[in-house]
Amino acid sequence: MNKTFIIAKKELYRFFTDRxxxxxxxxxxxxxxYIIYTFMGSAFSSMFGQGAEAPxxxxxxxxxxxxxxxAEPQYGFGIIDIDSEEDGKNxxxxxxxxxxxxxPADFDEAVAAYxxxxxxxxxxxxxxxxxxxTAATAVYSSIIGMLEEYEGRIANKFDVNRDNAEADLSGGGGNVGAQMMSSLLPLLLIIFLFTACMSVVPDSFAGEKERGTIATLLITPVKRSGLVMGKIIALGIIALCSGISSFVGTFLSLPNLMNVGGEEASLELTAYSVEDYLFLLLIIIxxxxxxxxxxxxxxxxxxxxxEATTLATPLxxxxxLVGVTAMFGGGGAQTDFWYYLIPxxxxxxxxxxxxxxxxxxxxxxxxVCSNVVYTGLFLVIITKMYNSERIIFAR
Amino acid sequence: MMQEILVAKNLKKTFRLSAKQRQIEKTSLYERIAVSDLSFTANEGEIFGLLGPNGAGKTTTLRMLATLIAPDSGDAFVDGASIVSDPEGVRSKVGFLTSELRLEDYFTPNYLFDFFSSLHNVEPQKMEQRKKMLFEKFGVDKFAEVKVANLSTGMKQKLSIIISVVHDPKIIIFDEPTNGLDVLTAKVVTDFLLELKAQGKTIILSTHIFSLVEKVCDTVGVIINGKMVACDTVKELTKEKNLEDKFFDLYVQEEGASYE
Known part of the structure; x- marks a missing residue:
C-alpha cells in the first residue's frame, strides 16, 4: 500500500470516527x-417588509x-393633512x-413662479x-426620494429611459439574483473555505508537533514528502466537507436572506448550467x-x-480583503489572464x-492550474521544513 | 568473530545558543557542541550501552543514529545503510524508542499497531502474528481497544515499546528504556531486552544507571561532554574496580578534580 495513502487514511479515520x-x-x-442568514433575512423583511404597518x-x-x-403605486403613502406643525412634531x-x-402655504404657486x-x-x-x-428612517428615505422625483418632474429638461425600456442588455432572467450572488457569494465562499481549513490544518501540523506525536511518524520509513502529501490530501478532503457544508447552508438560506421587501430577489439556481457548477467545484477544490x-x-x-492560529490571522x-474586492470592481470579473495567476x-x-x-x-x-502549481510549490516548502530539525523539533 | 553491524564515524552535532544563553554562560560562541567526534562500533547480537551523565550527548547520539536529526559532520552506517545518504533505509532496519515519541491519544493500541506495521511494510499475516505475541507479552491484549488517552502511564510505555518493534528490526535503539518505570515494569523491559538479544538482535541503549549496564550490556561507551572517553566490553572496563568507580575516575580525568 502506498504510504501517502496510509497516512491520509489515518488522518481521515481520526476525523470521521470522532463524532x-x-x-x-x-x-x-x-x-x-443557515440559522444566521435565515434569521438575518427574517429580521430584514420584518423591518422593511409588508408585514409592517403602513407608515x-x-x-x-x-x-x-x-x-x-x-398616491402613485410605487409610493402609496396616504398623507394625513394636519394644521399644527407643533402637534405633528409631538x-x-x-x-x-x-x-x-x-x-409653505402656497407651495404649488410658489414653485410655479420660481x-x-x-x-x-x-x-x-x-x-x-x-x-x-429604523422604520421611520426607511420611510424618510422614500419620502425624500419621492420629493426629489417630483422636483425632477416639474423642472423636466431631459428624460432618461422614458419608456422604461430594458436598459440592461445583459439579458436573461435572474439578473438581480446573479448580481447579488456574483458580488456576495465569492466573498462568503472564500471565507468559508478559509475557515474550514483553519479548523483542521493547525491541529494536524502544529498539534502533532505540540503533542510530540510527529517524531513517532518521522522514524518510520516514510519519505517526508509522502507524509506531507498524505496529510494535505486528507485535510483537503476534510476541509472540502466543511466547505460544502457552509456552501449548502448558504444556498439554502439565501432565498430567506434575499427575500427583502416581499419581492423575491429571483434567485434562480437553475440559471446556472452543469458546466458552471462543474467549474465552480474545480475552483473550490x-x-x-x-x-x-x-x-x-x-x-x-x-x-x-x-501560535498557528495567531499566525494565520493576517492571512x-x-x-x-481579496473576497471584498469581488463586491467592487465594476460588477464583473477581470478579463486579463494574469489576474488569474494571483492566488x-x-x-x-x-x-x-x-x-x-x-x-x-x-x-x-x-x-485552477495556477492553484495546483501553488499547491505543489507549497508542498515542496513544507517538505523542506519537515527536513529541518530546527523547525520540526522547535519547542 | 562478531560481525560489525553499526559503525559510527566522527559524529558531530552542535546546537545554536540563544543570545540570552550566551550571556548566562559568558561565552562568545554561537554554538554549543553536543556531540564531538564520536566514533564507536557495535557488533551484531550484542547490547551496547551508552553511559553518561545528564546532558552528555547520549540522546543526541541516538537521535542521529535513528535519523531523527542529521549530524553536522561524520556518518554512521546501520547494517550498511548510511544515516546521511539513506535515512529511509536506516529507518526500516531500526526500531527507536524514546520518551519523546508519543502516540496519538485518540487511537487504540490495535489501530496503532496496524498503522505503524503498514508504514513499515509488514505483511498482514506476520502483522497479526506479531501483534498477538507482543500484546500478550506486555499485557496490552486486554486493553487493545482502549484509547491511548485512557491507558495508564506504564501501559502507554509498554505500547510505545511494542510500536517501536512492530517491524521486527535488526537493531533496536532505546533511549533511557527504564526511566520513570516502576520496578515491575522495568523488569519486563530488561527481560525483553535480553530476549531480543537472545533472538540475535542488536541493541543500543543509553542510560545513566550503572546497574542496568552491568546487568545487560556487553559493551559500554562512556560519554562525557559529548566525547567518548572510554569504549570497551563491560568485562574489560570493570576488571579492576566496579563500573561506578571506574566512571568517576574517567570523569575526574576528563573534567578535572571536582564533579559537583
Whole structure:
C-alpha cells in the first residue's frame, strides 16, 4: 500500500470516527450559516417588509401635487393633512407618526413662479422624522426620494429611459439574483473555505508537533514528502466537507436572506448550467488545496496550535480583503489572464465570473492550474521544513 | 568473530545558543557542541550501552543514529545503510524508542499497531502474528481497544515499546528504556531486552544507571561532554574496580578534580 495513502487514511479515520470533531467541523458551520442568514433575512423583511404597518405620514399645508404623487403605486403613502406643525412634531417624538412634512402655504404657486435663474431662494419643504426608529428612517428615505422625483418632474429638461425600456442588455432572467450572488457569494465562499481549513490544518501540523506525536511518524520509513502529501490530501478532503457544508447552508438560506421587501430577489439556481457548477467545484477544490498547503506552512512553522492560529490571522484578513474586492470592481470579473495567476484573487474572480454569468473558460482553467502549481510549490516548502530539525523539533 | 553491524564515524552535532544563553554562560560562541567526534562500533547480537551523565550527548547520539536529526559532520552506517545518504533505509532496519515519541491519544493500541506495521511494510499475516505475541507479552491484549488517552502511564510505555518493534528490526535503539518505570515494569523491559538479544538482535541503549549496564550490556561507551572517553566490553572496563568507580575516575580525568 502506498504510504501517502496510509497516512491520509489515518488522518481521515481520526476525523470521521470522532463524532464531536465531525459535528463541530462539518455540521456546525452549515447549520450556523443557515440559522444566521435565515434569521438575518427574517429580521430584514420584518423591518422593511409588508408585514409592517403602513407608515403614518403627516403634512402641513399639503399641496395637491404632492397628494397626487404620494398616491402613485410605487409610493402609496396616504398623507394625513394636519394644521399644527407643533402637534405633528409631538407625534413624531412620541413615535405615533413616522414622518412630518411642512410645506409653505402656497407651495404649488410658489414653485410655479420660481425662476431657477433668478438666484433667489427656492420654496423650502421641511421633513421631520425620528432617527432612532429604523422604520421611520426607511420611510424618510422614500419620502425624500419621492420629493426629489417630483422636483425632477416639474423642472423636466431631459428624460432618461422614458419608456422604461430594458436598459440592461445583459439579458436573461435572474439578473438581480446573479448580481447579488456574483458580488456576495465569492466573498462568503472564500471565507468559508478559509475557515474550514483553519479548523483542521493547525491541529494536524502544529498539534502533532505540540503533542510530540510527529517524531513517532518521522522514524518510520516514510519519505517526508509522502507524509506531507498524505496529510494535505486528507485535510483537503476534510476541509472540502466543511466547505460544502457552509456552501449548502448558504444556498439554502439565501432565498430567506434575499427575500427583502416581499419581492423575491429571483434567485434562480437553475440559471446556472452543469458546466458552471462543474467549474465552480474545480475552483473550490483547487482553492482548498492551495489554502490547505498554505496554512500547512504556517502550522508547520508554529510551535503550538495556538501560535498557528495567531499566525494565520493576517492571512485571514488578506483573504477577506481579496473576497471584498469581488463586491467592487465594476460588477464583473477581470478579463486579463494574469489576474488569474494571483492566488486567492484568481479563485474569487473565477467565482465572480461564474456567478455573474460571464464564465470565461480559459481564465478559469488558468486559475485552477495556477492553484495546483501553488499547491505543489507549497508542498515542496513544507517538505523542506519537515527536513529541518530546527523547525520540526522547535519547542 | 562478531560481525560489525553499526559503525559510527566522527559524529558531530552542535546546537545554536540563544543570545540570552550566551550571556548566562559568558561565552562568545554561537554554538554549543553536543556531540564531538564520536566514533564507536557495535557488533551484531550484542547490547551496547551508552553511559553518561545528564546532558552528555547520549540522546543526541541516538537521535542521529535513528535519523531523527542529521549530524553536522561524520556518518554512521546501520547494517550498511548510511544515516546521511539513506535515512529511509536506516529507518526500516531500526526500531527507536524514546520518551519523546508519543502516540496519538485518540487511537487504540490495535489501530496503532496496524498503522505503524503498514508504514513499515509488514505483511498482514506476520502483522497479526506479531501483534498477538507482543500484546500478550506486555499485557496490552486486554486493553487493545482502549484509547491511548485512557491507558495508564506504564501501559502507554509498554505500547510505545511494542510500536517501536512492530517491524521486527535488526537493531533496536532505546533511549533511557527504564526511566520513570516502576520496578515491575522495568523488569519486563530488561527481560525483553535480553530476549531480543537472545533472538540475535542488536541493541543500543543509553542510560545513566550503572546497574542496568552491568546487568545487560556487553559493551559500554562512556560519554562525557559529548566525547567518548572510554569504549570497551563491560568485562574489560570493570576488571579492576566496579563500573561506578571506574566512571568517576574517567570523569575526574576528563573534567578535572571536582564533579559537583
Amino acid at each position: 464531536r470533531l465531525l459535528f463541530s467541523t462539518v455540521l456546525l458551520p452549515g447549520l450556523m450559516v 403614518r405620514v403627516l403634512s402641513v399645508n399639503t399641496p395637491a401635487s404632492i397628494t397626487a404623487i404620494a 407625534e413624531i417624538i412620541n413615535k405615533t407618526a413616522d414622518i412630518l412634512m411642512v410645506f 425662476e431657477n435663474a433668478s438666484g433667489g431662494l427656492a420654496p423650502d419643504v421641511a421633513v421631520y422624522y425620528e432617527g432612532s426608529d 483547487s482553492t482548498l488545496l492551495m489554502l490547505v498547503s498554505l496554512l500547512s506552512i504556517v502550522s508547520a512553522y508554529a510551535k503550538t496550535v495556538k 485571514m484578513i488578506v483573504i477577506m 486567492a484573487y484568481n479563485s474569487v474572480q473565477s467565482m465572480v465570473g461564474i456567478f455573474g454569468g460571464e464564465f470565461n473558460l480559459v481564465n478559469t482553467i488558468i486559475a
